[in-house]
Amino acid sequence: MTKKILAVGEIRDGEFRNVSYEAVAAAKEIASGGEVVGVLLGENVSGLAQELIQYGADRAVVVESEKLSSYTPDGYTQALQAVVEQENPDGMIFGHTSIGRDAAPKLAARLDSGLVSDATAIEVAGEEVIFTRPIYSGKAFEKKVVSGGKIFATIRPNNIAPLEKDESRSGDVSEVTVDIKDIRTIIKDVVRNTATGVDLSEANIIVAGGRGLKSGDNFKLLDELADVLGAAVGASRGACDAEYCDYALQIGQTGKVVTPDLYIAVGISGAIQHVAGMSNSKVIVAINKDPEAEIFNIADYGIVGDLFDIVPKLTEEFKNVVVKS
Numbered sequence: 001m002t003k004k005i006l007a008v009g010e011i012r013d014g015e016f017r018n019v020s021y022e023a024v025a026a027a028k029e030i031a032s033g034g035e036v037v038g039v040l041l042g043e044n045v046s047g048l049a050q051e052l053i054q055y056g057a058d059r060a061v062v063v064e065s066e067k068l069s070s071y072t073p074d075g076y077t078q079a080l081q082a083v084v085e086q087e088n089p090d091g092m093i094f095g096h097t098s099i100g101r102d103a104a105p106k107l108a109a110r111l112d113s114g115l116v117s118d119a120t121a122i123e124v125a126g127e128e129v130i131f132t133r134p135i136y137s138g139k140a141f142e143k144k145v146v147s148g149g150k151i152f153a154t155i156r157p158n159n160i161a162p163l164e165k166d167e168s169r170s171g172d173v174s175e176v177t178v179d180i181k182d183i184r185t186i187i188k189d190v191v192r193n194t195a196t197g198v199d200l201s202e203a204n205i206i207v208a209g210g211r212g213l214k215s216g217d218n219f220k221l222l223d224e225l226a227d228v229l230g231a232a233v234g235a236s237r238g239a240c241d242a243e244y245c246d247y248a249l250q251i252g253q254t255g256k257v258v259t260p261d262l263y264i265a266v267g268i269s270g271a272i273q274h275v276a277g278m279s280n281s282k283v284i285v286a287i288n289k290d291p292e293a294e295i296f297n298i299a300d301y302g303i304v305g306d307l308f309d310i311v312p313k314l315t316e317e318f319k320n321v322v323v324k325s
């Protein structure tokens with residue numbers, strides 16, 4: 001049976017985050033030939049709506065309000081609930097981001113519906129929509145179906161490929177008017193804390209450092225390598241606890257979960273709590289002087305040696321390759 005599925009776009013600094021296009025692709029799969037409606041919330045965001053359509057949505061609905069210029073649980077829930085009431089969809093897809101993780105369960109509970117969080121794959125078998133999601137810190141995967149109510153799901157960034165952009169596509173964009181009130185959270189300032197401009201959770205390449213770096217100053221080695229590769233810099237909690245870098249860079253069970261195409265772990269032992277946040281990376285390269293380090297058990301390529309010799313050499317080599325290609 002065909003379905004009507006809403007895909008929630010996430011906007012940062014006037015642009016969609018990639019996971020918005022991935023949400024449209026996921027919605028398209030679930031809709032099985034039905035309708036995909038892009039949803040945009042914010043202030044002065046209507047101009048972006050056609051882009052969701054170019055990535056596969058059939059049309060878009062927008063809630064414009066200065067009260068939605070920053071995320072608040074109250075504001076978003078009121079706006080999204082109004083959209084759901086107007087559209088009466090069969091389901092709604094969010095990115096598994098800070099916003100999606102907060103808003104999706106709240107909305108699903110209000111609408112007496114099931115939620116699958118952190119899905120990494122979706123398949124449709126007859127009437128069933130089957131979501132795959134990691135469990136036990138990424139050591140196993142489970143398959144889930146929503147058996148009642150609407151289908152709410154959050155999808156892990158970088159796992160479901162977006163559809164190709166088609167600039168010839170266009171569709172209807174309509175506005176839902178919502179009187180947003182009683183917002184209990186006041187956003188005074190938004191402080192973004194990343195060493196490079198690349199967002200960790202959506203980065204295609206990550207260079208992550210651990211306690212093996214020995215000091216915060218030595219993280220410059222990673223910055224240089226990341227610069228050449230257009231990568232984001234991440235870290236183990238060991239490195240954050242040692243104050244080599246900010247906790248905003250922490251990857252793992254209590255940090256960010258990432259799924260880049262390439263993950264380069266430098267001086268990281270591979271503790272289970274770290275691996276929980278990066279084991280789904282497509283290619284893992286580990287650099288460690290200890291050949292018995294746990295990280296080599298999950299690495300596709302391992303370099304045993306002193307990172308202070310290896311990283312500068314890699315940076316130089318990549319400079320040649322990247323410049324030539």
Ligand SMILES: Cc1cc2nc3c(=O)[nH]c(=O)nc-3n(C[C@H](O)[C@H](O)[C@H](O)COP(=O)(O)OP(=O)(O)OC[C@H]3O[C@@H](n4cnc5c(N)ncnc54)[C@H](O)[C@@H]3O)c2cc1C
Pocket residue numbers: 209210211212213235236237238239250251252253254255256266267268269270271272273274277287288289290293305306307308
């Ligand atoms: C509840 C809980 C939650 C946690 N959550 C997280 C989390 O989210 N993320 C996380 O990362 N950790 C987390 N941890 C901590 C985790 O258990 C480890 O302590 C941490 O990951 C270790 O960091 P590390 O690998 O950088 O340090 P270490 O374990 O000290 O490893 C350093 C590595 O560097 C190598 N090395 C040293 N010098 C060199 C050199 N010159 N060249 C090459 N290699 C070198 C060593 O051989 C070693 O393997 C959590 C722990 C708990 C209890």
